Amino acid sequence: MQTIKRKLLMYSDEVIKQIIKPSRLYKSFIQCVPPRNTHQAGNRIFKRKGGGFFIGKSLKHKKTKSFLELHLTQNAPPQPYNGNLKVKVDWIYPWRTSETKKNKKLGILPCSKRPDCDNIAKGLLDAMQATGWFKDDGQIYDLSICKYYGEQCGINIEMTETIVCRL
Numbered sequence: 001m002q003t004i005k006r007k008l009l010m011y012s013d014e015v016i017k018q019i020i021k022p023s024r025l026y027k028s029f030i031q032c033v034p035p036r037n038t039h040q041a042g043n044r045i046f047k048r049k050g051g052g053f054f055i056g057k058s059l060k061h062k063k064t065k066s067f068l069e070l071h072l073t074q075n076a077p078p079q080p081y082n083g084n085l086k087v088k089v090d091w092i093y094p095w096r097t098s099e100t101k102k103n104k105k106l107g108i109l110p111c112s113k114r115p116d117c118d119n120i121a122k123g124l125l126d127a128m129q130a131t132g133w134f135k136d137d138g139q140i141y142d143l144s145i146c147k148y149y150g151e152q153c154g155i156n157i158e159m160t161e162t163i164v165c166r167l
Contacts, residue, residue: 023083024161028075031154034091037064038119068127071155081134083161086142090156091120093149104151111147121145124155133159 037060044058093111095104103109124145125137134140141162 020084020162021165022086022160023163024081026077026081026157026159028077028157029154030071030075030157031152032067032071033153034093034155035064035067036093036115037061038115038123064123065127068124069131072127072131072133075157076131076133077159080132081139081159081161083139083163085134085140086160086162087125087140088144088158089121089124089146091117091145091147092153092156093147094153095149095151099149108148108150111149117145117147120147128157 044056045053046056047053091111092108099109121143125140125143128134129137
């Protein structure tokens, strides 16, 4: 795969479209209020009765994980994807109470507050793998995660399996 990436860097966008062809597309919109707790938020340092320390998972992480797995199981594709994957995720939060009407008229507004996109990705991809969306998250070669505020809150997932064609 590394040699393919190096070769792709030498080609123009038009040639890349000829090499990587989409074969199967799956779209799903999960209507919910996306969780603000992430995979990273669950790691905590706890103190033992004897005075020693250990790293464990807090209840916040377990609730978020079970929430994601429940919703992803209901919206999972009929069969797990096996090939190279391109995944696009839109994480849409409900409008803030302080949001102006002018901004709400725009329909959607970028969210630059916590949680971080990389932490969202870890938890979401682990839950997608656990619920049978794909075999391994190492299959993903292109990942895009966007956070927004919007009227219709939820998680929008587009997953495309691609085939690498030989030139």
